Amino acid sequence: MTVERRTRFGLRAVALLxxxxxxAVPVGLVFYRTFEHGWGAFWDSITxxxxxxxxxxxxxxxxxxxxxxxxxxxxAALALVRGRFRGKWLIEAxxxxxxxxxxxxxxxxxxxxxxxxGWLGSWLISNGIQVIFAVPGMVLATIFVSLPFxxxxxxxxxREIGDEQEQAAxxxxxNARQTFMRITLPxxxxxxxYGVVLSMARAIGEFGAVSVVSGKISGQTETLTLIxxxxxxxxxxxxxxxxxxxxxxxxxVTLFAMTLIKPRKEHT
Amino acid sequence: MITVQxxxxxxxDFEALHGVSLEIPSGSLTALLGPSGSGKSTLLRVVAGLEAxxxxxxxxxxxxxxxxxxxKRGIGFVFQHYAAFKHMSVRENVAFGLRxxxxxxxxxxxxxxxxxxxxxLGGYADRYPSQLSGGQRQRMALxxxxxxxxxxxxxxxxxxALDAKVRAELRAWLRRLHDEVHVTTVLVTHDQEEAMEVADxxxxxxxxxxxxxxxxxxxxxxxxxxxxMSFLGPVTRLGSSLVRPHDIRISLHEEAGSLQAQVDxxxxxxxxxxxxxxxxDGEGLSVQLTRGEAEExxxxxxxxxxxxxxxxxxxxxx
Numbered sequence: 001m002t003v004e005r006r007t008r009f010g011l012r013a014v015a016l017l018x019x020x021x022x023x024a025v026p027v028g029l030v031f032y033r034t035f036e037h038g039w040g041a042f043w044d045s046i047t048x049x050x051x052x053x054x055x056x057x058x059x060x061x062x063x064x065x066x067x068x069x070x071x072x073x074x075x076a077a078l079a080l081v082r083g084r085f086r087g088k089w090l091i092e093a094x095x096x097x098x099x100x101x102x103x104x105x106x107x108x109x110x111x112x113x114x115x116x117x118g119w120l121g122s123w124l125i126s127n128g129i130q131v132i133f134a135v136p137g138m139v140l141a142t143i144f145v146s147l148p149f150x151x152x153x154x155x156x157x158x159r160e161i162g163d164e165q166e167q168a169a170x171x172x173x174x175n176a177r178q179t180f181m182r183i184t185l186p187x188x189x190x191x192x193x194y195g196v197v198l199s200m201a202r203a204i205g206e207f208g209a210v211s212v213v214s215g216k217i218s219g220q221t222e223t224l225t226l227i228x229x230x231x232x233x234x235x236x237x238x239x240x241x242x243x244x245x246x247x248x249x250x251x252x253v254t255l256f257a258m259t260l261i262k263p264r265k266e267h268t
Numbered sequence: 269m270i271t272v273q274x275x276x277x278x279x280x281d282f283e284a285l286h287g288v289s290l291e292i293p294s295g296s297l298t299a300l301l302g303p304s305g306s307g308k309s310t311l312l313r314v315v316a317g318l319e320a321x322x323x324x325x326x327x328x329x330x331x332x333x334x335x336x337x338x339x340k341r342g343i344g345f346v347f348q349h350y351a352a353f354k355h356m357s358v359r360e361n362v363a364f365g366l367r368x369x370x371x372x373x374x375x376x377x378x379x380x381x382x383x384x385x386x387x388x389l390g391g392y393a394d395r396y397p398s399q400l401s402g403g404q405r406q407r408m409a410l411x412x413x414x415x416x417x418x419x420x421x422x423x424x425x426x427x428x429a430l431d432a433k434v435r436a437e438l439r440a441w442l443r444r445l446h447d448e449v450h451v452t453t454v455l456v457t458h459d460q461e462e463a464m465e466v467a468d469x470x471x472x473x474x475x476x477x478x479x480x481x482x483x484x485x486x487x488x489x490x491x492x493x494x495x496x497m498s499f500l501g502p503v504t505r506l507g508s509s510l511v512r513p514h515d516i517r518i519s520l521h522e523e524a525g526s527l528q529a530q531v532d533x534x535x536x537x538x539x540x541x542x543x544x545x546x547x548x549d550g551e552g553l554s555v556q557l558t559r560g561e562a563e564e565x566x567x568x569x570x571x572x573x574x575x576x577x578x579x580x581x582x583x584x585x586x
Contacts, residue, residue: 167318168351168409170338172365173416182364186355 030248034241041055045239046246051227052219055246057135058223061210062203062250065142069199073150078184080151081158103165106144107212110137113215120244138223141209146202150195157191160183172236193258204247269294269314270420270452275324277310284310286476287324292469294329297446297453299463301499302473307425308456315454316345316422317534329419329468333398339517343418343453344413348425351395352404358408359393365416383411386445405436407441414449429460439466460500471494494582504554506547506575508583513556515579518543518565526574529553534567543567545575 034042045051076095078090098106114131116123124131129138165187169179207225214221216230224247231240270292273483286308300308311580313319315326317338325334333341353361366376368467389406397405403534406570413421426442427435443466446453457463463470464484471481472495482491491497494510502585503510505526519526529545534553541562553575557565565573 033338041352091497105427164347164349164351165353167338168345168353169368170367171316171318171343171345172412173366174364175339175382180370182368183353 011145017102027248030241030244033238034245037238040240042245045236050222051243051246052234053219054222054224054243057138057221058247059250060205060223061139061142061223062200063136063220064139065146065203066196067142067201069147070192071141072147072200073195074154076151077188079160079210081155083165093150094230096145102211103145103206103208105142107209110144110209110213111143114140132213133217137213138210141202141213142206145206145209146199146260149198149202150192153195154188154191155196157188161187173253178238189261193199193261197254201251204250219230269331270326270454271325272311273325273327274317275311275321275326277307277314277319277321284476285314285321288473288476288478289324289574290471290481292452292454296454296469297443297455297467299455299457299467299469300337300473301457301460301463301470303458303499306473307474307476308458308473310423312424312454312456315420317341318345323522327459328502331347339453342418344416344418344421346406346409346413346421346423346426350397350409350426351411351427354397356396356425357393358397358400359388359396360393361408362415364412369416377446383415386414387411401434402430403438406430406438408426410445411572414451416453421451421454423453425456428457434537435462442466455478457586464500472499474499475540483501489580494584497580497582502554502556504576505551505584506553506581509577509581510584511577511581512579513554515577516553516580517557518555518557518561518567518573518575520565520573522574523576526576529573529575531567531569531571531573534562535568538564541567545573547575 025136046055079085080091111121111132112118114124115136116122116125116132120133121131129136131140166179166181167225169183174182205225206223207229210223211226211229212254214223214226216222216226218230224228224243228243228247230235231243270290272288272290272292275285275288279464282355283479288311290311300311302308310319314321315328317333317336321334325332328341328343338345341561346536353364356364359473362378362380362383366379367460367494371379380393381390384393387410389404389411392400392404392408395446397408397450400408400482410426423442429439430438441461442455446466455463455467468483469481470484470487472487474495480487482490487496493502494503497503497510497512502513504513505511506516513566522528527547531543533544535542536543536559539559541557541559543555543557543562557567557577567573
């Protein structure tokens with residue numbers, strides 16, 4: 001065995017151990033613990049009315065937040081990469097706020113704005129719209145925390161492909177919509193797909209910000225992550241693992257759905 | 269016909285075009301020739317509508333196109349780096365302009381087939397741009413631009429990214445294509461040989477201005493400025509003029525208008541002989557002779573000879 005081969009095997013072993021200790025073992029244990037007491041116990045704990053409602057609410061919030069962030073993300077990336085306007089740096093900085101600020105702080109800041117004594121909240125409540133301790137606030141919190149992903153994934157792709165193909169399309173008679181649909185969108189779809197997967201993961205997994213604005217009303221404003229925490233606090237460890245597994249399943253389904261839109265012919 | 273009137277364009281502090289005016293006759297193949305930064309590409313992009321001029325007008329076939337977007341100018345544009353639509357096959361690339369115009373499918377298919385034949389890519393319709401060589405990609409880009417039957421074909425350094433052999437082939441091919449298709453064509457290039465070989469008219473650009481417009485021979489034989497003269501071929505300085513090294517006659521006796529010089533070096537390059545001389549004022553001079561001429565004069569280092577120019581000259585400020 002040559003020195004290089006030994007080094008290579010050594011590096012691989014270190015990488016595997018690292019990933020194993022940090023990722024595979026904990027996630028694997030979630031699976032193990034979930035089914036420790038059999039399939040029946042698992043099924044019972046994920047089919048309680050509260051769990052079913054939490055599952056639906058988690059999906060509902062993600063399916064509002066992720067498409068909105070995707071549309072915003074693509075438009076923002078186009079504006080930032082192709083546009084020429086003042087104050088670009090300000091938008092760039094604002095988009096990174098959700099990365100920089102702790103989710104709990106984001107939740108509290110939403111209460112400051114939309115809460116019963118907040119400067120928009122009091123007006124909303126007097127008009128019969130409750131945001132905080134209700135689903136709208138949770139949607140807002142989720143949009144907030146998952147906002148940067150699509151922008152940040154699409155921006156570098158747009159930069160890399162340049163605007164020559166778009167200019168060529170324009171000289172060939174394509175209007176702005178045709179150019180976007182036929183040239184730009186196919187070129188950036190992988191960036192979008194990756195951004196959607198990351199947004200989705202963040203949206204369904206968000207705990208801090210949603211926890212602050214939800215009020216944790218069982219059967220009303222409880223998402224899966226909140227149920228995991230509640231069950232864990234109540235010493236229902238198996239129940240907490242069961243709900244965790246649902247989160248993992250949603251994530252895997254999203255990943256699988258993204259591989260379905262994989263281009264049939266990949267030529268780079 | 270394209271008429272460009274008083275076009276100015278500035279990018280930040282850089283003034284790319286200073287009030288440029290140019291007429292491009294219908295059916296001609298005109299080259300915009302100049303060094304990089306001379307404004308030739310900017311002028312082409314202004315004609316295409318890809319760049320908005322700060323002032324001036326562009327008239328294409330009698331219609332004021334200054335405010336029109338590229339889509340409405342009836343142009344075809346070919347980019348230096350092909351701008352191939354990577355996710356589309358060759359067929360789809362060429363069909364693009366017709367598809368967005370919603371032409372019937374049978375017409376699109378027939379036209380694409382015809383064009384792929386013209387550019388010699390008949391067997392490549394189902395390939396993707398990544399599976400083509402640079403020369404093939406550029407021919408595909410030409411077919412794509414020609415598919416919509418533009419009244420003007422604009423080529424921005426179309427052979428700039430190709431290697432020398434393919435470039436030479438494509439040049440000859442473009443000239444033949446133009447003779448067949450007769451579409452008014454503007455070619456941007458920094459290569460004087462390419463311009464002389466392909467174009468029937470050349471506009472020489474320098475520093476955001478057009479220095480001279482004319483046929484290749486006219487520009488070579490009657491350059492209006494020292495810049496045009498030196499850009500189109502080799503030059504050497506004789507007194508206060510620029511002249512071509514092959515236009516200098518050497519004689520052993522003084523003649524009307526001749527200057528005295530001393531031979532420093534004689535280099536035999538096969539058919540051609542190059543002589544390096546020093547004039548009476550200490551300036552160096554390079555002369556190109558045929559082997560026969562050099563032998564007749566029996567040129568040798570140290571000889572005192574008399575030189576005069578028999579060709580065009582442009583005066584340069586001393």
